[in-house]
Amino acid sequence: MCGVFGAFSPRNFVAEEVYLGLSALQHRGQESAGVAWIDENRRVNVVKGMGLVYEALSQSVLAETPAKSAIGHVRYSTAGGSMLQNAQPICANYAQGPVAIAHNGNLTNFESLRDTLENRGAIFQSTSDTEAILQLLAHQPQRRPFEALMRALAEARGAYSLVVLLEEGLVAARDPWGFRPLSLGRRGDNYYVASESCAFSLLGASFVRDVEPGEVILINERGVTSYRLPLESKKKWLCSFEYVYFARPDSMIEGRSVYRARQEMGRKLAQVETANDVDFVASLPDSGTTAALGFSAESGLPFEAAVVRNRYVGRTFIQPTQKVRELGVRIKLSPSPDLFRNRSAVLVDDSIVRGTTAGLVVAMIRECRAKALHLRISSPPVRFPCFYGIDTPSSVDLAAAKYSLDDIARTVGADSLRYLTREAMIEAIGLPPDSLCTACFDGQYLGGEDASASCGGNCGKIFD
Ligand code: SF4
Structure with missing residues (x-):
């Protein structure tokens, strides 16, 4: 990108x-x-x-x-x-x-x-x-x-x-x-x-x-x-991931507000399944926040800015090496112990690519002695690499390509894990399905459909 x-x-x-x-x-x-x-x-x-x-x-x-x-x-x-x-x-x-x-x-x-x-x-x-x-x-x-x-x-x-x-x-x-x-x-x-x-x-x-x-x-x-x-x-x-993660929420792409699309993804995610006895919704800032607000509006659960982002460190996904990425997460994101202690939360993120960020953040939240943590992802599982300009070159790096969803939940340490479906994501974007690339979710590449x-x-x- x-x-x-x-x-x-x-x-x-x-x-x-x-x-x-x-x-x-x-x-x-x-x-x-x-x-x-x-x-x-x-x-x-x-x-x-x-x-x-x-x-x-x-x-x-x-x-x-x-x-x-x-x-x-x-x-x-x-x-x-x-x-x-x-x-x-x-x-x-x-x-x-x-x-x-x-x-x-x-x-x-x-x-x-x-x-x-x-x-x-x-x-x-x-x-x-x-x-x-x-x-x-x-x-x-x-x-x-x-x-x-x-x-x-x-x-x-x-x-x-x-x-x-x-x-x-x-x-x-x-x-x-x-x-x-x-x-x-x-x-x-x-x-x-x-x-x-x-x-x-x-x-x-x-x-x-x-x-x-x-x-x-x-x-x-x-x-x-x-x-x-x-x-x-x-x-x-058109890359659907632009709406999920890449683009800034104040951008308009193909007449569709990235903010509105992301908010709608959060709303639809809340319809998938809300865990019982949850006290509040939090997000992995900044990319998960707009979807978390939509989730909060749809579920009626209060949104709390319980994970704080250090604004002076760059986005983890676009750092060049795994080592820098891992260090970057710890430097960048910090859960608020007072908000998580003895409480149950839904944590919304936009995607799980390698699983690095989710695993480290969930571990940090566990250290705050959270009662339960339910991870909700406002896009479908990323199972396939992108050949169109995004750094997911091989399935070897993709958590959802290697593991079942239960295994990912266990690996990252979440009590439950749910994703948005491909269909719900497309509906949330609001563009016709045949105008979007969803290849990293479904493996449908340009292939024979050439110009x-x-x-x-x-x-x-x-x-x-
Ligand atoms: S495969 Fe398609 S949807 Fe996925 S990141 Fe690449 S261009 Fe975007």
């Missing part, structure tokens, strides 16, 4: 706005951050570093950097390792001009694309799949960059929500399946593109609309022009 942000202004100095936009998307990636822009000499420039946005980048330097358009990226590695070499945006000054790309998602045909490109003489500088898009573009030096980009994307499969910087303007592109969200915002004649709409409010910009699956938008002095990729998908595959190579509309004006 990563966050991308792009800004265009007919005047100047948008690099700082990209910095601010990235800060609002920090929850999507904490390993590295970067900003790229094109200078008056037609050269692409980039600054990037490891860590959080404020650690990796200098706001004061970016504030004084002249740039009419700029893009940025916060990274959590899914393809390629956690190293500065793989930090984005990735950039090049090639025969046709400057280009910079920031990518959220995972190309499922990266290996074959790389083989093909290397056979054509490409030398990859990183292990990131995003570089394949750059190489595909650069291998068409006779075409103008925007046209070359469209042709490059026609060869990519899997998940990509991109912001791209070209001399022709700022480009936003979303794969035909629509795996990852991408939104368009506006303030006056400034335009913004962001992984999530929550990034616009910080800049006083308004959410305009989602970038549609298969849509490519070019933003420049002439305004906003929409194109279609020459690929169409029979079904959309057909048909022109979706106005691609004729791009391809000769």
Whole structure:
């Protein structure tokens, strides 16, 4: 999971706005951050570093950097390792001009694309799949960059929500399946593109609309022009986990409030089964809190903020190694002994992936001498890996793929464990079932449902 942000202004100095936009998307990636822009000499420039946005980048330097358009990226590695070499945006000054790309998602045909490109003489500088898009573009030096980009994307499969910087303007592109969200915002004649709409409010910009699956938008002095990729998908595959966990609750995705969806998941979870003699509902903050509020409203049980989160430590799920993840939980979450002592609680969390967080928190609550602890999960069991940009690369790491639900409850130390069903989760999201990816819950991958190579509309004006 990563966050991308792009800004265009007919005047100047948008690099700082990209910095601010990235800060609002920090929850999507904490390993590295970067900003790229094109200078008056037609050269692409980039600054990037490891860590959080404020650690990796200098706001004061970016504030004084002249740039009419700029893009940025916060990274959590899914393809390629956690190293500065793989930090984005990735950039090049090639025969046709400057280009910079920031990518959220995972190309499922990266290996074959790389083989093909290397056979054509490409030398990859990183292990990131995003570089394949750059190489595909650069291998068409006779075409103008925007046209070359469209042709490059026609060869990519899997998940990509991109912001791209070209001399022709700022480009936003979303794969035909629509795996990852991408939104368009506006303030006056400034335009913004962001992984999530929550990034616009910080800049006083308004959410305009989602970038549609298969849509490519070019933003420049002439305004906003929409194109279609020459690929169409029979079904959309918007990641349901965005609503469960990844996205910020103040974001809107496909017209659906993430907060409302999460609250509804909690309500429906309360309908699954409420344990007897429970005194209150608590959550694993922050990601379980909205669902816990819904659970509380539906069950009539009071909500208590009985687990406290240290706000200065990052999200455990997006830390790169198991060791850091385990340490992170203890540093990050702390149950309140006074609230749990001799009382029974329902503890709501959004998901159990590896089981690390749940096990450690339940153990800490047991140390508070809780009478009983019932764990409720506001999504279905995660049994399958994700190949579309989320760090669950193997079933070996997934608790629900290895163990029965009773075994998980025993292992994490809960008195009972219940999950939301897949159907209830989809109902709570409120989008048609055939518009969502639920592969990590049910193993239904894109597979044979591939994009057909048909022109979706106005691609004729791009391809000769
Ligand atoms: S497999 Fe799961 S995490 Fe990955 S895109 Fe699909 S729903 Fe999202």
